[in-house]
Amino acid sequence: MIKIEDPRSGGDTARTVSHAPEGERDGLYFESFNRNKRSLALDLEHPRGPEVLRRLVRDARVVYNNLRGDLPPRLGLTYAALREHNPAVVCCSLSGFGATGPRRAEPGYDNLIQALAGYMELTGDPAGPPTKCGVSIIDFAGGYASLAGVLAALYDAERTGLGRDVDVSLLDTAIHMLNYLAIWCLNEDFVPGRTPDFGHSVLVPAQNFATADGMIAVVCFKEKFWQRLCEQIGREDLARESRFATFAERRRHKAELIAILKPIFAARPTAEWIARLSGAVPCAPVNGLAEALADPQVAARGMVVEVEHPKRGRIREIGCPVKLDDATFRYRASPGLGEHTDEVLREAGYGADEIARLREERTVL
Numbered sequence: 001m002i003k004i005e006d007p008r009s010g011g012d013t014a015r016t017v018s019h020a021p022e023g024e025r026d027g028l029y030f031e032s033f034n035r036n037k038r039s040l041a042l043d044l045e046h047p048r049g050p051e052v053l054r055r056l057v058r059d060a061r062v063v064y065n066n067l068r069g070d071l072p073p074r075l076g077l078t079y080a081a082l083r084e085h086n087p088a089v090v091c092c093s094l095s096g097f098g099a100t101g102p103r104r105a106e107p108g109y110d111n112l113i114q115a116l117a118g119y120m121e122l123t124g125d126p127a128g129p130p131t132k133c134g135v136s137i138i139d140f141a142g143g144y145a146s147l148a149g150v151l152a153a154l155y156d157a158e159r160t161g162l163g164r165d166v167d168v169s170l171l172d173t174a175i176h177m178l179n180y181l182a183i184w185c186l187n188e189d190f191v192p193g194r195t196p197d198f199g200h201s202v203l204v205p206a207q208n209f210a211t212a213d214g215m216i217a218v219v220c221f222k223e224k225f226w227q228r229l230c231e232q233i234g235r236e237d238l239a240r241e242s243r244f245a246t247f248a249e250r251r252r253h254k255a256e257l258i259a260i261l262k263p264i265f266a267a268r269p270t271a272e273w274i275a276r277l278s279g280a281v282p283c284a285p286v287n288g289l290a291e292a293l294a295d296p297q298v299a300a301r302g303m304v305v306e307v308e309h310p311k312r313g314r315i316r317e318i319g320c321p322v323k324l325d326d327a328t329f330r331y332r333a334s335p336g337l338g339e340h341t342d343e344v345l346r347e348a349g350y351g352a353d354e355i356a357r358l359r360e361e362r363t364v365l
Helices: 028-034 049-057 071-075 110-116 137-160 170-177 179-188 223-232 236-240 247-252 254-266 270-277 289-293 296-300 341-347 352-360
Strands: 002-005 038-041 062-065 090-095 164-169 206-210 215-219 283-285 304-309 313-318
Touching: 028 313, 038 341, 062 071, 062 137, 090 137, 110 137, 110 170, 137 164, 137 170, 164 170, 170 179, 206 254, 215 270, 223 236, 223 270, 247 254, 270 283, 341 352
Parallel strands: 002 038, 062 090, 090 164
Antiparallel strands: 206 215, 215 283, 304 313
């Protein structure tokens, strides 16, 4: 995968995002998004920039960008601009607001989209302010949505020999993920409010409970789980009570039921509850980040891997969530700015003199 970075701005902004002391580059933020990529420092707005891009596109299957929705046409990153050089190329754009609409020329970021799409208003304690999700969930979901679009377009290109544009926006992705909440709002004017203890809007019990030494999340998504929960906490009588007998009744009498369950969970430590409930009722400890990364299931799935970094030596990173039979993933550290410029240009057919000239002209770094 070739990553094109603008040499005029010092490359990807992510290179300078850091939690290290001021003036230092931490590098791990950039590393987390850019391993296994090769960096080509190319100024697409230089007079010769489009020429280099077209040479690269001849052998490419996908041209992907995450610019503002109005910029791909200007920079020649659309199918209309590139089809002459490769009729089967797929051009994907992931932007904040998409290639159409009144906000297409605006930049979009995860926290802005969470605010705009209603996520913050749906998240947090009812007594507190609207709350952002702790991770950039819309950014990541937008990446997965664009991947689905690219794969569909590639499949069609294999069949027809023709590529196309794939237009994905963070806002569209966020609205799509509202899912059943949006359906309820659109058709029944029902807008779920924030619930105490991060509970589900309709399922009961499905929330966090304080334990003697922490918190546990419990989800009774099926009636059988409710029956089992009553057995494991030693309150089989609750399952027989008419006010708690069904989803609808438990929802109607939620306050009464939660008032009964809270002191029960608070009486024992989290580990004991996990031991009791695991295998019978869907549950999980409410972990901190370090605890989550150290979980045995995370280790068993190979989700923490080691990578050789040119400056830091061996570092630990997050593994790939997709497992393929008989496939081994190899992880290579993120590239330095323009580290592979010469290599990529040679592969595109440029000779040493031509590369030197492009560098003198400041087309590449």
